Amino acid sequence: MGTVTMNTPSSIDFQDPQDTVTCASPRLQIRNVNLQFNTPGGGSFTALGDVSLDVPDQQFAVIVGPSGCGKSSLLYLTAGLNEPTGGEIRVGGARITSPGADRGMVFQGYTLFPWLTVRQNIEFGLKRRNMPAAQRREVVDHYLAEVNLLGFADNFPKQLSGGMMQRVAIARALANDPQILLMDEPFGALDSQTRHQMQRLLLRVWEHSKKTVVFVTHDIDEAILLGDRVFVMGAKPGRIRKVLDIPLERPRHVGVEMEPEFIALKREILDLLHDEIGDEPDNE
Numbered sequence: 001m002g003t004v005t006m007n008t009p010s011s012i013d014f015q016d017p018q019d020t021v022t023c024a025s026p027r028l029q030i031r032n033v034n035l036q037f038n039t040p041g042g043g044s045f046t047a048l049g050d051v052s053l054d055v056p057d058q059q060f061a062v063i064v065g066p067s068g069c070g071k072s073s074l075l076y077l078t079a080g081l082n083e084p085t086g087g088e089i090r091v092g093g094a095r096i097t098s099p100g101a102d103r104g105m106v107f108q109g110y111t112l113f114p115w116l117t118v119r120q121n122i123e124f125g126l127k128r129r130n131m132p133a134a135q136r137r138e139v140v141d142h143y144l145a146e147v148n149l150l151g152f153a154d155n156f157p158k159q160l161s162g163g164m165m166q167r168v169a170i171a172r173a174l175a176n177d178p179q180i181l182l183m184d185e186p187f188g189a190l191d192s193q194t195r196h197q198m199q200r201l202l203l204r205v206w207e208h209s210k211k212t213v214v215f216v217t218h219d220i221d222e223a224i225l226l227g228d229r230v231f232v233m234g235a236k237p238g239r240i241r242k243v244l245d246i247p248l249e250r251p252r253h254v255g256v257e258m259e260p261e262f263i264a265l266k267r268e269i270l271d272l273l274h275d276e277i278g279d280e281p282d283n284e
């Protein structure tokens with residue numbers, strides 16, 4: 001593997017071909033990425049204009065921005081689900097041209113296979129890599145414990161709450177030992193109490209795994225609570241407006257949202273987003 005330190009069972013020993021690159025450079029490099037869509041009238045719409053950003057190994061990066069600024073588009077390009085019109089994206093030094101097991105995804109919508117149990121969902125990718133059954137069980141048990149679902153291994157998704165399903169989705173993504181975890185508003189559909197619990201759980205799981213994460217959210221509190229670094233995007237075209245380092249100490253404790261440093265960061269991001277929304281004709 002590269003330089004990722006994982007608190008996973010020692011017997012996990014599968015390797016993605018792209019993971020052979022030593023990652024002295026940032027784990028994720030987005031360079032001058034443009035994304036254009038054709039419009040029905042024969043013109044084109046620029047969703048992302050010359051976006052560049054780096055995410056170092058083991059960093060928790062968050063992207064916030066107004067609706068339609070291209071947050072999800074940027075994540076999908078990184079996942080290899082779409083191709084940029086210009087520029088390039090590299091993960092672990094390897095240029096992204098298609099989806100791959102080196103990138104784990106967790107979406108807002110529930111994406112578990114409904115016909116598989118929780119255990120079968122989590123081990124899906126491991127089976128495809130022909131990991132022996134005993135090793136699979138060890139890996140799945142490890143991540144079930146991480147997301148507090150050990151007692152639910154044999155349940156089907158329809159027997160779980162939304163928060164539990166997202167916990168399975170996180171466990172499934174991490175079990176594949178990706179180089180980077182891409183999370184698109186993963187808690188966006190949850191009620192505020194569950195969302196708060198999920199943020200705490202994700203912080204704890206991340207403290208253990210120290211995966212490189214790119215997390216997209218609308219929620220400024222969530223961005224500051226979770227992130228090492230927050231990329232604030234603007235729209236029309238989608239671009240990075242400001243990069244903010246979050247100096248709050250880790251592990252982030254309960255009540256950190258009330259600290260003056262947190263509130264000052266929130267004010268700064270709110271002002272940036274307010275500028276963006278203020279550009280809309282409706283708000284003038």
Ligand SMILES: Nc1ncnc2c1ncn2[C@@H]1O[C@H](COP(=O)(O)OP(=O)(O)OP(=O)(O)O)[C@@H](O)[C@H]1O
Binds near residue numbers: 037070071
């Ligand atoms: N397939 C597509 N064809 C045309 N336009 C698209 C397509 N996908 C996205 N767009 C447009 O690109 C822009 C960026 O969309 P994207 O979903 O990435 O924004 P976002 O910041 O994630 O928005 P939200 O926060 O509302 O989810 C939007 O204006 C959207 O309408």
